[in-house]
Amino acid sequence: MIPEPAIHRFSLGNTKLVVDVNSGALHQVDDVTWAVLEYYREKEREEIINRLQGSFPRGAVEEALAELDELCREGLLYSPAPPLPEDLWPGESQVKALCLHVAHDCNLRCRYCFGDTGGYGGDRALMSAEVGRRAVDFLLENSGPRPLCEIDFFGGEPLLNMAVVQEVVRYAREEGAKRGKEFKFTLTTNGVLLDEEARSFLNENNISVVLSIDGRPEIHDRMRTFPGGRGSYHHILPRLQAMAVSRPPEDCVIRGTFTRYNLDFSRDVLHLADLGFSNLSLEPVVAKEGGYALTWEDLPAIFAEYEALAQAYLERHREGRPFSYYHFEVYFNQGPCLYKRISGCGAGHEYFAVAPTGELYPCHQFVGRDEFLLGTVYQGVLKPGLCRQFQEAHVYNKGECASCWARFYCSGGCHANNHLFTGDLLTPYPLGCELSKKRIECALAVQAELAAAGEEQ
Amino acid sequence: MTTKKRIKTITRGTLQDTLASGGCGACQNSCQSACKTSLTVSNQPCAREGQ
Numbered sequence: 001m002i003p004e005p006a007i008h009r010f011s012l013g014n015t016k017l018v019v020d021v022n023s024g025a026l027h028q029v030d031d032v033t034w035a036v037l038e039y040y041r042e043k044e045r046e047e048i049i050n051r052l053q054g055s056f057p058r059g060a061v062e063e064a065l066a067e068l069d070e071l072c073r074e075g076l077l078y079s080p081a082p083p084l085p086e087d088l089w090p091g092e093s094q095v096k097a098l099c100l101h102v103a104h105d106c107n108l109r110c111r112y113c114f115g116d117t118g119g120y121g122g123d124r125a126l127m128s129a130e131v132g133r134r135a136v137d138f139l140l141e142n143s144g145p146r147p148l149c150e151i152d153f154f155g156g157e158p159l160l161n162m163a164v165v166q167e168v169v170r171y172a173r174e175e176g177a178k179r180g181k182e183f184k185f186t187l188t189t190n191g192v193l194l195d196e197e198a199r200s201f202l203n204e205n206n207i208s209v210v211l212s213i214d215g216r217p218e219i220h221d222r223m224r225t226f227p228g229g230r231g232s233y234h235h236i237l238p239r240l241q242a243m244a245v246s247r248p249p250e251d252c253v254i255r256g257t258f259t260r261y262n263l264d265f266s267r268d269v270l271h272l273a274d275l276g277f278s279n280l281s282l283e284p285v286v287a288k289e290g291g292y293a294l295t296w297e298d299l300p301a302i303f304a305e306y307e308a309l310a311q312a313y314l315e316r317h318r319e320g321r322p323f324s325y326y327h328f329e330v331y332f333n334q335g336p337c338l339y340k341r342i343s344g345c346g347a348g349h350e351y352f353a354v355a356p357t358g359e360l361y362p363c364h365q366f367v368g369r370d371e372f373l374l375g376t377v378y379q380g381v382l383k384p385g386l387c388r389q390f391q392e393a394h395v396y397n398k399g400e401c402a403s404c405w406a407r408f409y410c411s412g413g414c415h416a417n418n419h420l421f422t423g424d425l426l427t428p429y430p431l432g433c434e435l436s437k438k439r440i441e442c443a444l445a446v447q448a449e450l451a452a453a454g455e456e457q
Numbered sequence: 458m459t460t461k462k463r464i465k466t467i468t469r470g471t472l473q474d475t476l477a478s479g480g481c482g483a484c485q486n487s488c489q490s491a492c493k494t495s496l497t498v499s500n501q502p503c504a505r506e507g508q
Contacts, residue, residue, distance in 0.1 A: 017467075020470055022470075022472065022473070023469075023470020023471070023472055023473055024468070024470040024471060024472040025466065025468060025469050025470035026466070026467040026468045027464050027465065027466050027467065028464070028465040028467055029463065029464050029465075030463045030464070032463055033463045033464055060463075063462055063463055064463050064464075067461045067462065067463050067464045068464070070461070071464065071466075075470070075473070076466065076469060076470055079470065079473065082472065082473050082476055083476075085476060085479075085480070087479065087480075088480070094482070096482070096486050097486035146482070146483075148483070150485065150486050184485070331501075331502050331503075332467070332468035333468065333471065334502050334503050335501070335502065335503060336484055336487075336501055336502075336503050337472075337475035337476075337478065337479075337480050337481075337503060337505070338472050338473070338475045338476050338480075339475070339476075339479065339480025339482075340480060340484055340487075340501075340503075341472070343480075344487075345486070345487050345488055346486060346487075347488075350482075350486065351486050351488070363488065364488075408472060414488075447467075448467045451458060451467055451468070452458070452465070452467070455458050
């Protein structure tokens with residue numbers, strides 16, 4: 001389904017912005033133009049002028065109309081939707097990345113854990129070195145001519161199985177070199193076991209890290225506890241700080257979750273920034289039930305909080321102590337191509353998760369859901385039809401996305417969340433859509449402000 | 458950034474242009490689930506050589 005030409009206009013503070021959905025152009029407009037856009041393309045010119053005559057002089061409205069006409073001619077407003085590329089998936093799919101569940105066990109018992117506090121609905125288990133090596137072979141054999149392969153060590157808590165992490169890194173480098181392929185590694189950890197030895201290994205092997213912390217101590221400790229119920233904040237904080245100062249920010253993401261218990265989550269982001277962390281992300285919890293789950297009633301508070309965070313983000317930039325907030329870092333000129341924006345994350349065909357047993361799933365969030373078991377690293381993919389379903393679950397095949405202005409920013413959202421909430425890969429998770437759209441508006445607004453500030457200097 | 462009297466163009470759209478160059482697939486895998494930090498594909502830089 002090829003969508004219609006469309007724009008989206010929104011304001012943040014005093015800034016009024018217009019996105020041309022299909023080209024990605026972004027414009028800041030004045031009050032007159034903002035008002036004209038209410039009727040532009042809907043009403044005749046004279047009617048627009050008449051409707052606005054009580055608010056703006058005729059000459060100003062005519063100027064705005066002329067400028068909008070010019071943008072349309074330039075292809076920067078109401079531009080036509082691009083066609084679906086025929087070669088969106090050329091030939092055989094190539095695997096880019098694996099998420100290795102090296103440990104289906106965890107030393108924390110976070111209350112919102114989607115992975116059943118480590119076990120993913122099954123037995124607690126560690127991946128063997130043999131399965132780890134076979135996963136590397138699977139990736140090398142199925143990555144086609146790609147020169148770069150990615151492996152993410154995940155869990156549970158991957159540092160519970162450090163010996164296998166080390167063996168996989170060694171083996172991947174050795175086998176990759178034989179085939180002219182490089183590996184990029186990432187490890188996601190709660191920090192409990194992040195001692196000097198682990199830190200040295202991660203740094204010496206250039207393994208990017210994603211470190212979990214939710215913000216203020218009382219917020220973190222309410223959700224992220226040890227098995228006995230004790231909060232983990234004070235145990236992990238010095239370990240995370242030691243890690244962060246030893247790495248460039250781009251290789252060390254600080255990642256937290258906010259829930260219904262901290263709808264004032266901008267304070268948690270700022271708390272993390274004040275602790276010296278500079279590359280931050282705080283994500284909305286994904287949960288269907290529980291007192292911490294986000295609800296539709298929470299949206300006004302969450303929207304206001306994203307706006308507050310956007311203002312704080314800009315203030316810190318102006319004060320010369322900026323931090324990076326992942327969802328606000330939208331690239332205007334070097335963002336992904338349309339192919340990537342249409343196709344999304346690649347789960348189920350470019351990206352797989354590997355359970356400790358070697359079983360393959362479309363991604364880490366599907367692990368343990370039997371209907372999504374795709375095969376094993378030994379047998380390969382046994383359900384190519386299911387892989388195809390994931391391939392086809394792109395923006396142009398999702399009905400709701402055709403009328404959504406944000407489709408080329410969010411790429412239709414997360415397959416796992418969509419399926420969890422709607423039972424369908426092609427139907428987006430509606431609450432997630434609302435959060436995503438608000439974040440994107442804030443991102444565009446802050447980047448527009450920063451671009452304008454840069455221009456003035 | 459181009460400025461008219463009433464409209465300032467912050468960024469000109471480039472999405473359509475990328476159709477001509479095709480998708481090279483060199484970009485990093487981009488998880489869109491909250492637990493892996495992403496949700497938006499647009500905050501990932503293009504990895505095509507020469508960008």
